[in-house]
Amino acid sequence: MKRMYLLAALALLIAGTGLSAQNTLPKAMTTYEAGTYPSETNVLRAEYPRVDPVSRKAYFKFLLPLAHTVTVTIGNDEYKGTKDIDGVWTIETAPLVVGFHYYFVNVDGARLTDPNSNSYFGYTANAGGIEVPEGPEGDYYRFNKDVPHGQIRSLNYYSEINGTYRHVNVYVPASYEQGKKRYPVLYLLHGMGENENGWVNQGYVNFILDNLIASGEAVEMIVVVMSGDIRTTPTIRTVPGKTVSDIYVNELVPFIDKTFRTLADREHRAMAGLSRGGSQTTATVLTNHNIDKFAWMATLSGLGGVNKDNVATIFDGAFADPAAFNRQMRLFHISWGTEEGARFPGSVDALRAQGINCVTYISEGTAHEWLTWRRGFRDLATKLFRK
């Protein structure tokens, strides 16, 4: 027990200085599992968490000699840790799906964040992230030094509806900076508990588009990656009676069209979103009757709940007249993962029985997670703004 308190004092010292003290750490902290390496999402020089690219397992270690239980939560799964004599907790996961996962470390039941991971905003929290690497099949979302690169523009604009400024990320393709061309625009939304940085930080939307544009598989486009939430400040806590749809249509679209060289008509404007962002997309374009502003639409794991009984009335009757819908909507792209259950394919069946044209993409072996959305976005990007 004395040893444990000494180690706790040591850990305090390390925490207090903010310095790395690898040489004085317990052996388990510097004994790495064979075949593993630090997750690419780690902060500079952090050895843990580590991943095994073959087994696809992740390993976490925390020096917490006094803790009763230490677990790691990844999605719906909680992995229990075991403690050694030095107070080092080791957590080994089951094989994970390749791609990105949020995680939290739970100490005696309290959800906390690992300072050794870069931060990813998920579950309305500052979460850690782990990336289980794909082989070359993942190259489409990786930086490629041999292709031209676009930019992410980070902007703030004042929103009268929100009562404060809002932050937005805008991808512009490589040719934008030097040229004079105008481009079509995709408005792209994150899921519940995430924010406008997700499609960049863990979705790699910029790398996916750089690669697809270079290979000619996608049309050059601007992508506006926006927030699906109402921004709060110390004085602005909620904005009752206003919707994010109003912000997009009345404020954000005009701001983007004023600021960038866009093709500012419905034929060159798309909206898409993942999970709750898919619901916000159908709410904005269909329920709130903005189909005159968006001729292309997509949901990524975001269109559940359509069935034969409600297909003619849902979204304020947007599908009541299939011929009219099909004439106006140039692309209705619907994607999901095979491990997400029946609600997405069920919705598509109901749409097709109603005569609604839609294009689907199904990600093999993935659930409600970022690999589903990277893949879905890739497929969507190849089909947007085609003649």
Added chain:
Amino acid sequence: MKRMYLLAALALLIAGTGLSAQNTLPKAMTTYEAGTYPSETNVLRAEYPRVDPVSRKAYFKFLLPLAHTVTVTIGNDEYKGTKDIDGVWTIETAPLVVGFHYYFVNVDGARLTDPNSNSYFGYTANAGGIEVPEGPEGDYYRFNKDVPHGQIRSLNYYSEINGTYRHVNVYVPASYEQGKKRYPVLYLLHGMGENENGWVNQGYVNFILDNLIASGEAVEMIVVVMSGDIRTTPTIRTVPGKTVSDIYVNELVPFIDKTFRTLADREHRAMAGLSRGGSQTTATVLTNHNIDKFAWMATLSGLGGVNKDNVATIFDGAFADPAAFNRQMRLFHISWGTEEGARFPGSVDALRAQGINCVTYISEGTAHEWLTWRRGFRDLATKLFRK
């Protein structure tokens, strides 16, 4: 004790669902200290940490019934928590300096991060942040809806020296997007344990420049906010024998001059950095003999160790011939806070005794912290690139 375990189980449930469960939280978690409000650095809808704008104290709460000690570290200060009967730990700080501070939560000696705070990279870790508000005197670093706004461009470029890609943030002023003008460029570095996002996320360099440019107090300029570290990946852990100075001068400057409408000569190129970034600035411009590429230079809490005995030899003799130095260097700006001790004013005394021209700015009442650097940057920005 039973009550504690029940609460721990409840906390696990909350963590597991990722949902807010305010109504079922212990009373202390929803009983807010009078006159306090959530820090503006909190994640969406998080009630803690809170700040009292009058006393300038911060308040933290964590539900950790089984923990032995819970503390919050802010800089060099560690604040102890007290636990109530429900297992809620409350931490009250001493009065803090206004401005931004990193923090960690330490549970039984282990340094962890609060998921309720936005993430700020400091101490080579994903840290929490708290902002103690200034009154109107802080308006210079706040978003102002009545002035034009520049953009932060987020780019990745391939570095042969680093062997992988590197991320860089580039501020361009509001006029850049629509115009044809060319601009002078400031290269700006963060401190040790921070990264290239710090000057944007907590330095507010974009808002400071938007405001100063709008009022005519600063010349329009591009600011390249770069990393002072060698990027590591699972396969690239260190790059021996190479320096970040080489990356700046041989790779980054040419990349920026190729990508942006810059005025690509020494008369329109400056370098500055805070803390270790100041050392990297003097190393790059002076020790590594790149004064032919930078005519303007600044250190923010970053020039210690110059004295009468070494002033003629330090930085490979850059100050040996004061007349030559003064002729070449258009501005040598040196800033620090009054609470940082004697090393910075001591260095300036030695420089001036040697006949070196320098301009100083001293931040009243602040230490080695971001308010010192926001203020120092503001003063610097008003003096850069003047005829």
